[in-house]
Amino acid sequence: MATVLLPLAVIYLLGSAGLGVQATSSGREGLRLTTDARMPGYLYVRPTGRCTPQFWSSGREPWPNMVPLDSSVSKVFGSMLLERYEPGLTLLEATQRNDDIGGSVFFKLVKQSSAALLNAYSRPGFPYTAWEIKSLVLEALISDAAAALQAEQFKQANEACH
Template sequence: MGRSFLLSRLVLIIFVAYFAASKAAATRPGFLYTRTRGRCTPQFWSSRREEWPRMVPQRSTVSRVFGSGVFERYGSDVTLLESTAMNDDESAFAGLLKQASAALLNSYARKGFPYSAWEVKTLVIQALVSKEAATRQAKQFSIANQACN
């Protein structure tokens, strides 16, 4: 009886320690998490920690980069740098532009990124038809941007 009591207590302690550690890891990132994540996100590109690809300078306007369909939605004065720092909670189209800008930069700067530059541009224009399409495409770009290293 004494041995089974100690064993059950040990299992309980391990169980509690496991859940405490997993809760702490979920609330604040660890060292390895912060080193391997975020090199492809819009926040990373807006921080200017890495030189931008020469094909798309920071001061390029989104209407020049993505075409006339984007000009009608966003105007002519929004730059790529501004689009990566946008508050994407404002609208589905703001979220699309933010994630698409990061995806475009990643397509030029990261080997193995799942989208080529022309695919990003084409998908953006196709997603401008509705809020639902914009939301769906922004989510797909976000997933690719998060998974990228």
């Protein structure tokens, strides 16, 4: 299935970037590489595996019963998070955030830890338990460096999960 989707995705991306399939003088179809003023200078793709924050925010799979969609981050991880995040921030909103790129390390931490918690409840063999994740988040709140390191560790676990 993936071998079929990848060529289709490449053709779609080439077509939307101003590159396309066009008949050559010999009558056979071939790729004609042309530039287009609308073509961006880069292609950026965020990981969308089945354990990433993007996956959990997509609604493609039901959330674990232990963590309802409208659970607030401060109720799930503890009231110490109220110092860094708004009181009404839910886990769903945390996974949907896109201010983690170039933003505060604490935004990255809440996004990746929310996904890690969902993975701990729903993915057998996930490298962290729910209690470990909750404890590590509270420990990471002490500094920017601790938050950045913990967010990266959760990100790696989330992206490596199957």
